[in-house]
Amino acid sequence: MIENEIFRALADPTRRAIFEKLAAGGMNASALREGIDISQPAMSQHLAVLRGAGLVREERQGRFVNYEVDPEGLALIAQWLAKYRAYWPARIEALKVLLKDMDQ
Amino acid sequence: MIENEIFRALADPTRRAIFEKLAAGGMNASALREGIDISQPAMSQHLAVLRGAGLVREERQGRFVNYEVDPEGLALIAQWLAKYRAYWPARIEALKVLLKDMDQ
DNA sequence: AGAACAGATAAGCATGTACTTATGTGATTC
DNA sequence: GAATCACATAAGTACATGCTTATCTGTTCT
Known part of the structure; x- marks a missing residue:
């Protein structure tokens, strides 16, 4: 049940911060670390959890790995x-506005 | 930050089951236990977490406590x-349908 | 090929969390 | 008012989780 993994993934504030940062635009794991006080392995582990939850997807680009929000x-x-x-x-009201956006 | 408590509350599958059951209609803690294999204290603790997250609210009714979904x-x-x-x-599409509902 | 770099994985550890049993609190019933 | 009932709280425990350091894998560059 991936629903479970989604909520578990979002239960951690650091992971929500990472996700939020990615929502502003895809970037690689090193770039993601900037501004967030976190070790390289910790970031890697968080990204793995977000990926397992279907919240984020990755794409190898040379020796970098680019991460981006997964709409799934x-x-x-x-x-x-x-x-x-x-x-x-x-x-x-925010949701109504949102619906209007989607109807366009 | 209550946002954190919300996601942490929903991270547990038992709590999501409780919430889902409450969504079908408010009921007291004992009634909630029916069908869910859980001890009385465990249920009480889960309800406290859901309440702390603003997902559920309670109302004393005699010696029962009625719980219901909190829209907050x-x-x-x-x-x-x-x-x-x-x-x-x-x-x-589900969300579009939902927006139409709200526009009525 | 070897050094350097981006990132993943392994293993260990400290803390958090969901449960248990036991007990406490408030309301009802006899 | 004493027993009973619905629920909350306390304390302890087993396991999950997020971190750390160390190491491994894969890619680039000279």
């Missing part, structure tokens, strides 16, 4: 969230 | 997710 994982979160739409408060 | 937590997940809308694949 986000889609699964969206699906999970959609199950509980009956409870979303009407005041979440 | 779901709203925060939606907000988190909305930050990455640029990456949502267009094929998530």
Whole structure:
């Protein structure tokens, strides 16, 4: 069940920070470390977890490995969230805006 | 940062099962245990975590405590997710449907 | 081929987490 | 008011997790 791995992956604040950074644009593991106080192996391990959850995907580029957000994982979160739409408060205007964006 | 507590709360499959059960309708802690093989203290602890994350709220009713989904937590997940809308694949039709619902 | 570099993997360790049993607290019933 | 019930809290334990240092793999450059 990958849903489990997604939530487990996002449960760690460091991993959410990495993911957020990647959302601004794909980059390699070394570039990702800049600004985040983290060792090389730790970053590698976090990326492996994010990758296993389908939140991130990698692509070898020479001796670098470029990482980028994988929409797959986000889609699964969206699906999970959609199950509980009956409870979303009407005041979440952000989501309405979002829907309009998607309808274009 | 409650965002952290939300994802940590949902990282546990038992807690997600509890939350899902509550989404079908509010009920007390004993009723929640039915069908889920879990001890009374464990259930109580899980509910405390879900409550701390803003995913669930409680209401004393005599010697029972009724639990129900708290939209607050779901709203925060939606907000988190909305930050990455640029990456949502267009094929998530479910969300479009959902937006139409909200526009009504 | 060998040095240098980007990154992954291995192994060990300290802390966190989910459970257990035991007990405490508040409300109801007899 | 004493027993009972619904639930919370305490304390202990086994396992998971995130880190560390050390080492390995794969690629580039001279």
